[in-house]
Amino acid sequence: MSLPGTDPTGPLNDESYIQLLAPDGTRTASEEFDPWLEDIDGDRLAALYQDMVVVRRLDQEATALQRQGELALWPPLLGQEAAQIGSGRALRKDDFVFSSYRENGVAYCRGVDLTDMIRVWRGNRPSGWDPYEINMATPQVIIGAQTLHATGYAMAAKFDGDDVVAVAYFGDGATSQGDVNEAMVFAASFQAPVIFFCQNNQWAISEPVGLQAQGKLSDRAPGFGIPSYRVDGNDVLACLAVTRKALDHARTGGGPSFIEAVTYRMGPHTTADDPTRYRDANELEDWKRRDPIDRLAALLSAEGLLDEALRQRVQKAADEAAAEMRAGCINMAEPADLELFDNVYTAPHPVLARQRQHYERYLESFEAAEGGH
Amino acid sequence: MTIMTFGRAINTGLRKAMENDPKVVIIGEDIGALGGVFRITDELQKDFGAHRVIDAPLAESAILGTAVGMAYRGYRPVCEIQFDGFIYPAFDQIVSQVAKLHYRTRGRVRMPLTIRVPFGGGIGAAEHHSESPEAYFTHTSGLRVVAVSNPQDACTMIQQAIACDDPVLYFEPKRRYHTKGEVDEDALEDALPMDSARVEVPGTDVTLVAYGALVQTAREAAQAAEDDGISVEVIDLRSLSPLDFPTVEASVRKTGRLVVTHEAARTGGLGAEIAASLTERCFYYLEHAPVRVTGMDIPYPPAKMERHHQPDLDRILDGVDRVLGRPNSLTGLED
Numbered sequence: 001m002s003l004p005g006t007d008p009t010g011p012l013n014d015e016s017y018i019q020l021l022a023p024d025g026t027r028t029a030s031e032e033f034d035p036w037l038e039d040i041d042g043d044r045l046a047a048l049y050q051d052m053v054v055v056r057r058l059d060q061e062a063t064a065l066q067r068q069g070e071l072a073l074w075p076p077l078l079g080q081e082a083a084q085i086g087s088g089r090a091l092r093k094d095d096f097v098f099s100s101y102r103e104n105g106v107a108y109c110r111g112v113d114l115t116d117m118i119r120v121w122r123g124n125r126p127s128g129w130d131p132y133e134i135n136m137a138t139p140q141v142i143i144g145a146q147t148l149h150a151t152g153y154a155m156a157a158k159f160d161g162d163d164v165v166a167v168a169y170f171g172d173g174a175t176s177q178g179d180v181n182e183a184m185v186f187a188a189s190f191q192a193p194v195i196f197f198c199q200n201n202q203w204a205i206s207e208p209v210g211l212q213a214q215g216k217l218s219d220r221a222p223g224f225g226i227p228s229y230r231v232d233g234n235d236v237l238a239c240l241a242v243t244r245k246a247l248d249h250a251r252t253g254g255g256p257s258f259i260e261a262v263t264y265r266m267g268p269h270t271t272a273d274d275p276t277r278y279r280d281a282n283e284l285e286d287w288k289r290r291d292p293i294d295r296l297a298a299l300l301s302a303e304g305l306l307d308e309a310l311r312q313r314v315q316k317a318a319d320e321a322a323a324e325m326r327a328g329c330i331n332m333a334e335p336a337d338l339e340l341f342d343n344v345y346t347a348p349h350p351v352l353a354r355q356r357q358h359y360e361r362y363l364e365s366f367e368a369a370e371g372g373h
Numbered sequence: 374m375t376i377m378t379f380g381r382a383i384n385t386g387l388r389k390a391m392e393n394d395p396k397v398v399i400i401g402e403d404i405g406a407l408g409g410v411f412r413i414t415d416e417l418q419k420d421f422g423a424h425r426v427i428d429a430p431l432a433e434s435a436i437l438g439t440a441v442g443m444a445y446r447g448y449r450p451v452c453e454i455q456f457d458g459f460i461y462p463a464f465d466q467i468v469s470q471v472a473k474l475h476y477r478t479r480g481r482v483r484m485p486l487t488i489r490v491p492f493g494g495g496i497g498a499a500e501h502h503s504e505s506p507e508a509y510f511t512h513t514s515g516l517r518v519v520a521v522s523n524p525q526d527a528c529t530m531i532q533q534a535i536a537c538d539d540p541v542l543y544f545e546p547k548r549r550y551h552t553k554g555e556v557d558e559d560a561l562e563d564a565l566p567m568d569s570a571r572v573e574v575p576g577t578d579v580t581l582v583a584y585g586a587l588v589q590t591a592r593e594a595a596q597a598a599e600d601d602g603i604s605v606e607v608i609d610l611r612s613l614s615p616l617d618f619p620t621v622e623a624s625v626r627k628t629g630r631l632v633v634t635h636e637a638a639r640t641g642g643l644g645a646e647i648a649a650s651l652t653e654r655c656f657y658y659l660e661h662a663p664v665r666v667t668g669m670d671i672p673y674p675p676a677k678m679e680r681h682h683q684p685d686l687d688r689i690l691d692g693v694d695r696v697l698g699r700p701n702s703l704t705g706l707e708d
Contacts, residue, residue: 179434183439
């Protein structure tokens with residue numbers, strides 16, 4: 001008997017998913033999904049390409065910053081650019097994202113300040129960006145907890161009669177959490193305008209997806225009464241089209257949808273992880289042949305769009321973004337001594353105020369001692 | 374002034390909060406047509422609609438988690454946890470999300486949730502229906518925790534809790550739901566702040582600190598002690614986080630003797646925090662080590678044993694005797 005998730009012929013490795021752009025760059029026609037891509041002309045294809053290249057470059061830069069001791073930790077998204085850019089670019093500005101910590105590609109689509117992207121990982125702040133500025137909640141570390149927040153936000157949007165959609169991003173590991181299953185119950189019962197966007201990147205740290213599920217993750221949602229899609233997560237066009245369709249469904253009162261984007265975490269779980277201890281190097285090589293950026297480059301080449309000017313423009317954008325992030329990281333102001341006491345409560349809390357006051361005096365006692373020498 | 378039961382007083386407070394702010398919604402199990410298993414939300418769904426009084430599927434983590442999402446969108450959700458022992462499935466959402474989101478977002482996202490929890494024993498209930506889990510939450514920064522003891526406070530403090538921009542756990546002593554009292558429905562403006570304790574019975578010999586259901590028992594104990602010539606000052610804590618130390622300290626400086634009582638187990642309970650803090654704050658005023666009269670360090674026992682677990686009038690008086698150095702149940706015990 002094989003261990004869970006290790007059977008290469010099992011249903012989890014079934015490649016039956018929505019694919020509009022094959023790994024070799026061939027565009028597949030789809031009656032159902034092509035209408036959702038009618039506006040994607042050459043310029044927009046180039047823009048998607050640029051987004052993915054820039055996000056990969058930012059991810060590499062952050063990994064390098066961690067290796068150089070400038071960041072404490074970084075959770076790479078390498079390999080998941082199409083899933084994040086495709087879905088992220090489908091969203092409207094007033095939609096609201098509730099993500100895990102790996103969705104920096106989505107945050108990029110939301111327009112995040114690049115220094116805000118790394119504040120948490122430098123250890124300077126408990127969060128980076130203002131959620132209301134980019135309509136994206138502060139990333140969630142407790143696995144799957146944000147799916148409930150997205151569902152509640154969607155319920156509230158429906159109370160308000162607003163046509164915004166909440167999108168929950170999570171991974172294959174999260175599908176085992178009670179919160180994710182409870183979120184699907186609530187979303188279905190209240191017909192909440194929420195999308196459950198699951199990036200199945202095959203690995204939850206060292207645990208293969210087969211340990212989380214013996215069937216396709218996308219097969220779970222229909223059991224909750226939620227329409228479900230299984231999409232090639234390394235195909236930016238398929239991710240864009242399917243997300244647009246699910247958004248429209250939610251906006252027009254159709255309720256929740258579940259999207260399983262089948263992709264691959266090419267890097268470690270975080271910079272503290274060592275995947276060579278638990279996975280076969282050949283697996284990575286297999287997935288490199290399905291690289292999300294290469295296949296869009298192949299399509300652009302085939303259509304004669306990937307000329308030197310575009311290459312240079314994209315390279316320049318990536319280099320500039322990386323330089324901006326690096327400068328933001330190195331020049332980030334250190335937190336003040338007593339900042340840790342701020343924002344625990346919205347209003348004065350006498351017990352905490354007294355603790356803060358005592359600690360302030362403790363710190364001052366060093367200054368007094370130094371002054372005495 | 375109207376005479377009403379404790380339960381009706383909470384219902385009245387909820388109704389007022391909903392009338393005053395359209396962003397107040399209530400979510401919980403069986404709170405709609407049934408009006409809650411204790412009828413605290415009686416008639417509210419009929420009057421405010423199913424979008425504002427939401428019968429939730431049976432998932433406590435989701436009740437809290439969806440309320441977090443609603444708060445992100447500017448709502449002020451009131452979550453009803455049906456029984457104290459059912460709060461644990463929601464523990465992660467309360468402790469990791471509700472309590473920390475304001476801090477995590479550096480003040481950008483507010484979590485003005487109110488979490489109503491019927492707590493404590495004395496109703497002969499089955500397992501998981503009589504617990505006192507307040508110390509788990511007073512140990513968690515970012516939360517405010519209150520426990521109400523009488524119909525007037527029940528009515529005003531539920532409104533204060535809902536109006537508060539911080540998350541508030543509101544503990545209701547379920548065995549007092551049918552206690553009647555005078556309630557001024559419009560007392561909100563002049564009401565004592567939610568985080569203040571109140572001297573219930575003035576006295577000079579012993580400070581007796583209680584909250585929730587035991588405030589009434591403490592009053593009865595003070596009356597009984599008075600018959601013996603002992604003057605007991607009873608303090609209703611009302612707020613368990615933050616604790617109103619100045620009020621307790623002023624009393625202890627006067628009496629020199631402190632007894633704390635609660636139904637929750639002793640180890641790591643509120644009594645430990647109060648005894649330690651008061652010892653730090655006014656050690657030289659103490660005539661005796663603080664005394665705790667609490668529930669036992671056991672799982673909540675079956676109904677026919679609960680009288681041994683819960684502090685009652687006689688156990689509190691025994692604690693008063695102990696702190697006064699009078700003959701008591703432990704007299705002569707070396708260890």
